[in-house]
Amino acid sequence: MSEIIQAENLKKVFGKKVAVEDLNLNVTSGEIYGFLGPNGAGKTTTIKMLTGILMPTEGSVRILDLDMTTDEIKIKRKIAFVPDEPKMYDNLKGWEFANFLMEIYGLDKEETVKRLDDICKAFEIDFLEKYISDYSHGMRQKLMLAVSLMRKPKVLFLDEPTVGLDARSAKILKLWLRKMADENETTIFMTTHVLEIAEKMCDRIGIIKDGKLIAEGTLEELRKKSGKTTDSLEDLFLELTGGAEFGDIIEQLND
Amino acid sequence: MREFGILIKYRLMNFSPPKMKGGRRTNPKMMILYFIIFVAIFGISLFPVMSSAFDQLASLELGPNSLIPSGYNLADLFFALVVFILMAVMLMNFLPYLIYSLSDETELAFLRTLPVSKGILLVYKSVDAIISSFMTIAMFIPVFLAYMFTKGVMGYVLVLPLIIVTYALPLVISFLIACLLSGKISAVTSKKISGILVLLDVVIFLGLIYMTSMIRNPSEKLIDFFVSFGTNELIPSTWVLKAANGSLIDWLLLIVLVIWIFRITFRIANKKAFEGAGSGSSRTWGKVNFNKKMGVMQKDFKILSREGNSMFFMFYPIILGALMMFVSQDILMPTIFMVIIASFYSSQLMVIQLAPEFTSWPIPLSFPIKFKSLFESKIKIVMGVFTLEYMLILVVGMIFYGFNPLSLLTIITAGITFYVSAKLGAYFYLSSGAFKAGAQMKRLGTKQVLILELVTILIAFGTIIVPGVYLNSFSSEGLNEWLHGIINNDTILAVIAIAIPVLVSFFSLRITSKKLNSEIKKIKEGM
Ligand SMILES: Nc1ncnc2c1ncn2[C@@H]1O[C@H](COP(=O)(O)OP(=O)(O)OP(=O)(O)O)[C@@H](O)[C@H]1O
Ligand SMILES: [Mg+2]
Numbered sequence: 001m002s003e004i005i006q007a008e009n010l011k012k013v014f015g016k017k018v019a020v021e022d023l024n025l026n027v028t029s030g031e032i033y034g035f036l037g038p039n040g041a042g043k044t045t046t047i048k049m050l051t052g053i054l055m056p057t058e059g060s061v062r063i064l065d066l067d068m069t070t071d072e073i074k075i076k077r078k079i080a081f082v083p084d085e086p087k088m089y090d091n092l093k094g095w096e097f098a099n100f101l102m103e104i105y106g107l108d109k110e111e112t113v114k115r116l117d118d119i120c121k122a123f124e125i126d127f128l129e130k131y132i133s134d135y136s137h138g139m140r141q142k143l144m145l146a147v148s149l150m151r152k153p154k155v156l157f158l159d160e161p162t163v164g165l166d167a168r169s170a171k172i173l174k175l176w177l178r179k180m181a182d183e184n185e186t187t188i189f190m191t192t193h194v195l196e197i198a199e200k201m202c203d204r205i206g207i208i209k210d211g212k213l214i215a216e217g218t219l220e221e222l223r224k225k226s227g228k229t230t231d232s233l234e235d236l237f238l239e240l241t242g243g244a245e246f247g248d249i250i251e252q253l254n255d
Numbered sequence: 256m257r258e259f260g261i262l263i264k265y266r267l268m269n270f271s272p273p274k275m276k277g278g279r280r281t282n283p284k285m286m287i288l289y290f291i292i293f294v295a296i297f298g299i300s301l302f303p304v305m306s307s308a309f310d311q312l313a314s315l316e317l318g319p320n321s322l323i324p325s326g327y328n329l330a331d332l333f334f335a336l337v338v339f340i341l342m343a344v345m346l347m348n349f350l351p352y353l354i355y356s357l358s359d360e361t362e363l364a365f366l367r368t369l370p371v372s373k374g375i376l377l378v379y380k381s382v383d384a385i386i387s388s389f390m391t392i393a394m395f396i397p398v399f400l401a402y403m404f405t406k407g408v409m410g411y412v413l414v415l416p417l418i419i420v421t422y423a424l425p426l427v428i429s430f431l432i433a434c435l436l437s438g439k440i441s442a443v444t445s446k447k448i449s450g451i452l453v454l455l456d457v458v459i460f461l462g463l464i465y466m467t468s469m470i471r472n473p474s475e476k477l478i479d480f481f482v483s484f485g486t487n488e489l490i491p492s493t494w495v496l497k498a499a500n501g502s503l504i505d506w507l508l509l510i511v512l513v514i515w516i517f518r519i520t521f522r523i524a525n526k527k528a529f530e531g532a533g534s535g536s537s538r539t540w541g542k543v544n545f546n547k548k549m550g551v552m553q554k555d556f557k558i559l560s561r562e563g564n565s566m567f568f569m570f571y572p573i574i575l576g577a578l579m580m581f582v583s584q585d586i587l588m589p590t591i592f593m594v595i596i597a598s599f600y601s602s603q604l605m606v607i608q609l610a611p612e613f614t615s616w617p618i619p620l621s622f623p624i625k626f627k628s629l630f631e632s633k634i635k636i637v638m639g640v641f642t643l644e645y646m647l648i649l650v651v652g653m654i655f656y657g658f659n660p661l662s663l664l665t666i667i668t669a670g671i672t673f674y675v676s677a678k679l680g681a682y683f684y685l686s687s688g689a690f691k692a693g694a695q696m697k698r699l700g701t702k703q704v705l706i707l708e709l710v711t712i713l714i715a716f717g718t719i720i721v722p723g724v725y726l727n728s729f730s731s732e733g734l735n736e737w738l739h740g741i742i743n744n745d746t747i748l749a750v751i752a753i754a755i756p757v758l759v760s761f762f763s764l765r766i767t768s769k770k771l772n773s774e775i776k777k778i779k780e781g782m
Contacts, residue, residue: 051621052620053621055780073623073624076621087614087615089615091562095545096549100549103548104550113545131441
């Protein structure tokens, strides 16, 4: 198994704020990696550094055995990134945006259009002829997913992909991702707040808090580490990220 | 009414997003100031021309068998025509913008949740449109003043009420049409239309001045046209003309009509939902053509052409240049004006083009292309459009007015000027930092605009005006003498005329490139 995503001693500082620190990651081919953490922990910042959107203050990123500092464009051609907020060019129509991506990624149009068609059918996307400015949040999210999936990327980065999706679309996304990982050896790195998704879908889970990776492993390994074999991921997560006080908070609320 | 007041207050507070630094907002006082500036600009240019035209037409002696109805003179009939044009401009300007406001989902979604009647929402949403039709109102004032002042005391008294009713009639008609059309025309379409129509404003304004200076000696045919137009009882401008001359019936007619249309609209509005239209969607992919080329530049151009203001910025310089050329039969002044305005608009167009990259943040940074190339394609578009316009003007000037073909050489320096100005616009947009704080659509601040204007004029001076004056001095005696009055040596003059544009081009290119690159680099280090 080869390392697809490698991060070494990643650090990102915004002004005085240290958003990510001492981060080391290794994700292998065909693996679905779940990246969890409380709000503001540094998940989005990490994903942005891994996809070459943000320059790390320190440390190095290697994707598909290419170095981000020297082969940024090559890497970007092979990966896809679905941001947490699906913002796109409002004054384009959905299909125009897809067409634009096909062009700049240098894709075979005939083949890609066929794939896009399949994806649109699966996700019930029937609004490609409308202006993106008229889309709802969920519609934008779906379009962003569709244009990312149509490229058949080797590595897929998703920042909270199920937010805003209806139950049916979320389910299809999960199945689609699983299939991509199993059949095409696509490596998937996703953040999520839905622990159930992480529990059921992810082969490995990393938990980040205050910019530092505080636990990593399969669900089994995480359980072993905490010493409680029966815990659900939710309990583990709360324990690791300081949720112990939760009991107190709830009690206070009940008063 | 109280509800309306609260809404308006809310609207004025939100007129523009807060600035990053300094933290000032555009307040109502500033808007009034802008309005006064507009009125002043139009007033200064329109009032004298109009006044003298009305005076001259009024005193024109016509043959005994002319068809002009008694009590009227040619000035009156000309006024009727001008009023009609103004009302039409008002309607064409106001209506698309109003429809656009009414289909702007982002705010309407919120407004619909308020316990306020839909009629009030309609009026409220028209505030944006009214603000955007400043230019038209500003044209009304000098024209009416010029005419009414020929009427003596009665004119002074009636001028303001007359402006108000004349303005109100197309206003309420727009309300009615917008109300009926809302939900049927998409936001993007109406925005596009309104952008083009603002341009029409300028053409009509310049046309009006031109027409006024041309009709000093009207032909028989023209007089016939004036008469049949100005006496046609079915045209609202005829009512305005009669009202201006003290006809009570016409005053009543205008006022009652305005109120009546407004009431009907209000009632229809209350039954409407105002839920923005889609964009003529169909469920299939039928009309989709993926074989169309859609690279970075095509994408940029498409987005730019769908942005409301861009048409104005793109075509105003050539329209102004062409009109100036036809009127003055000269090329030096028109090209100088054109280059100064176009280079300033280059930077404005860059801001308009860059905003979408930042509203779709961070996707553009994930594309497999150098981030810089997203800037370059936009700069090339701007430079291309204006250079082409400049070339057109020069070529037309050469063909029709026999201008010196050597002027074609200035196309190169003009291109460089537009290129540098576009880069400067991008630099100012990035360095303002407004795009970071969710205010991506924010245009540049007043101070930045002033600096930008000054710098672009200086660059334009060095690259275009200097060589332009020099080249034209070969064909113009006066210029030639003037130049030799300053430096009486042909060689030195030639060296200066070549050296200044070369040096200015070289240094402005270098400095702006450096500045812009450093700003672009900052983006990747933290947003
Ligand atoms: N451009 C920026 N400038 C300054 N600080 C930033 C910037 N971007 C992120 N931060 C800070 O870095 C920290 C991590 O932010 P990040 O967006 O990575 O969190 P997250 O884990 O994705 O949170 P969430 O679950 O809410 O999405 C936060 O404290 C945030 O305030
Ligand atoms: Mg996040």
